[in-house]
Amino acid sequence: MEKDFKNLNIDVKGWEDLKGYYDDILKRNINSQEDLLTLLEDFSSLSEFVSETFGWAYINMTRDTQNKEYRDRFLVFNDEIEPKMKEISFEILKKIVNSKYISEIDQEKWGLLIKRFKNEVDIFRKENIPIDTEITKKTMEYQQTIGSMVIKFKGKEYTLPQMSLFLQSKDRTERKEAFESLVEKRLEYSEKIENLLSELTELRNKKAKNANFKNYVELRFRELERFDYGVKECEEFHNSVLRIVTPIYGEIVKEKAKKLNLEKVKPYDLSATLPDEVVLxxxxxxxxxxxxxxxxxxxxxxxxxxxxxxxxxxxxxxxxxxxxxxxxxxxxxxxxxxxxxxxxxxxxxxxxxxxxxxxxxxxxxxxxxxxxxxxxxxxTPSEVAEFASMGMELLTYDKWDIFYKDEHSLKQAKRKQLENIINFFPWCAVVDKFQHFIYSKENISPSERKEYFKNIFNEFSEKFVDWSDYEDYMKISYHKQLHIFEHPFYYIEYGIAQLGALQLWINYRENPKKAIDDYLSALNVGSSLSISEVYKKANVKFDFSEKMMEKLINFTYDEYKKVAC
Structure with missing residues (x-):
């Protein structure tokens, strides 16, 4: 009996419930352009159904982690179904890209998708499957190590995220004590985390070698489907941030020092609540x-x-x-x-x-x-997905008086938003630049990594902060950025999306209706166009240049000064 892929309604309890549908697609003969299009449509319907079914398993599990039934169902998907599904899906992709009818289908409609499928097939190596499994184990070990860190502070136990609340205290002594407790704990585990990073870089370099790439940077850019930009553009982003954002970040740090009545800003002063700030x-x-x-x-x-x-x-x-x-x-x-x-x-x-x-x-x-x-x-790729979300933050910015009726709270909320945007860029550039270094060649030692990180961290932002007494911690402060361990090179996307969102905000200030129409027009196309073409639809430029950075950051800083105390 012919399977109905468009109206799938299966109670998925295990892989066997789905296997027949994947087998059906894989075993088909492609004897015409029509056969290929039908296969693409059915594969799309099946993938969409499985994605949503897995989605509900994840949602239910996160809503109630104590519920054994939800937890077990999620684990069936994660541990049993997904690995088998990935394996057979890859075979289907190969079947699609190797079909002689692939060049006959509408390239305007399917071209970008075929490019993505071909890329996936090109970089796949069977010998990398066990390496990926090993990488997953190492990243889980990183998660468990970070998650197990508990700090005793003022007679109670706190996790690392909970400790960050004390760094916002108005009491400088409390901030200092909290920071030093954090430093002590981070340094205690630093060797273990550094060893994990060494193991992860070695495994990833091995993957790149297996796939015939010069280094892991090249492989990872292909894995992330970065067809619109490469290493050169990332370097342009780093340089634009250094020349344009870093000096303004320095001005914000100086303003903070003045408001806190400090001669020198220490790392534990950066998140301090200012004297005139209230609890929002x-x-x-x-x-x-x-x-x-x-x-x-x-x-x-x-x-x-x-x-x-x-x-x-x-x-x-x-x-x-x-x-x-x-x-x-x-x-x-x-x-x-x-x-x-x-x-x-x-x-x-x-x-x-x-x-x-x-x-x-x-x-x-x-x-x-x-x-x-x-x-x-x-x-959609993160550069587009995060443009949608960061864009919405700024499109709603002028309406935050609905949440904050008094002028003081409203200004404080807006100031925090803009300060966070400006402050993010230097850290984003540091995280990305650091990863380009650690994967540029093999056998980079932990001491080389730490020294390189210290130098760029200082160059991009920390020269405005007095790190004396805490240099050992400064050198390993990248340990807190999970992306470096779990999702390598996945971070600059947030910076790119923020540049798009700031352009959208400027457009909105000039013509609200047109800016929103353009924004929705870009969102409507999903990933059927390249990143730069989606941005063009939104009437924003995919541009990391110093000139663009200057325009956007100056606008943001001017808005920041309007709401400064």
Whole structure:
């Protein structure tokens, strides 16, 4: 009996429930252009169904980590189904790209997807599968090591994220003690983490060698499908940040020193709450949070309000923090139904409001791609996905008075937003530049890594901060950036997306309706166009130049000064 791929409705309990559908596609003969298109459509429908089924397993598990049934179902997908699905999906990709009819199908429609499929087939090596398994084990070891770090402070035990609250204290002695407790703990584990990084770089270099690449940088850029930019453009980004953003970052540090009445700013002063700052409380409870957010989105654009309301009305929203709920926040795109799920852990603080603005940008994006003809164009590269979310933060910026009625709190909230944007760029450049170095050649020693990191960290930002007494920690402060260990080279995307979002914001200030129309027009195409073409649709440039950086950062700093105390 012929299988109906468009209306799949299977209760997936294990791989056997899906295997027949994948086998059906793999065993087909492709004797015409029509056969190939039917295969592509059915493979898209199957992948979309599996993606959404896995999505719900993940969502349910994170909403209630104590629920054994949810946990077991997620593990079936993660440990049993996904590895087998990846293996057979790759065989299907090979079948597609090796078909003699591939050049006959509409290249304008399918061309970019075929390019991605061919790239995946080109870089695949069977001998890299066990290496990937080993890499996953090492990254899990990193996660477990970081997760196990508990600090005894003032008679209580705290995790590393919890300790960051003390670094915001108005009491400098408390900040110093908290920072030194963190430093002590990080240094205690530094050798273990450094050894893990050595093992990870060695494994990744081996992967590159197996796939006939000069180094891991080349392989990783192909894995990340960076067809629009390369090492040269990343270097341009680093140089633009150094010349344009670093001096302005220095001015912000100096302003902070003045407000805190300090001659020298120490690393434990950077997150300090300023004397005139208050505890920001944007909403009273979850109901208030949802209502105010709805009001913000509708006041910016009716389409944003409707998208958010759709999520709320379908109960695809879980905002409160509670026992047994996984940490963090996300927007899970459920592409089959075209409706996302927003998950977070709110506690009534300012960052909750910013997170919901951000995740709703992703949600609007999920809804925007609903009618694309293939599932494979619905998911987007991070440079595009984060443009949608960071763009939404700035599009809503002028409506934050809905959350903050008094002028002082409103200015403080806006100042924090813009300060975070400016301060992020130097760190983003350091993280990316550091990775280019550690994968540039084999056998780079831990001491070489530390020395290189210290030099660039100092060059990009820390020359404005007095690190005396803490140099040993400064050299290993990249240990806190999980991307370096778990997702190599995946970080500059946030910087690129922020450049796009800032251009969008300038456009919005000049012509709100056109800017939003352009933004939605870009979101609608998903990944059916290249990154630079998607940006063009949004009327923003894919540009890392010093000139562009200067325009955007000067605009941001001018806005920052308007809300400075």
């Amino acid at each position: 409380k944007p909403f009273e409870n979850t109901e208030d949070f949802i209502e105010k957010s709805k009001k913000v989105f509708y006041s910016v654009d009716r389409r944003f309000g409707e998208s958010f309301e759709k999520v709320v009305n379908n109960k695809h929203l879980d905002l409160e923090s509670r026992k047994g709920k996984a940490p963090g926040g996300y927007n899970y795109p459920l592409y089959k139904t075209g409706l996302p799920f927003i998950f977070m852990n709110s506690s009534g603080i300012h960052s909750d409001m910013r997170t919901l603005m951000h995740e709703t940008g992703h949600a609007v994006h999920t809804i925007a791609v609903k009618d694309l003809f293939t599932f494979f164009y619905k998911s």
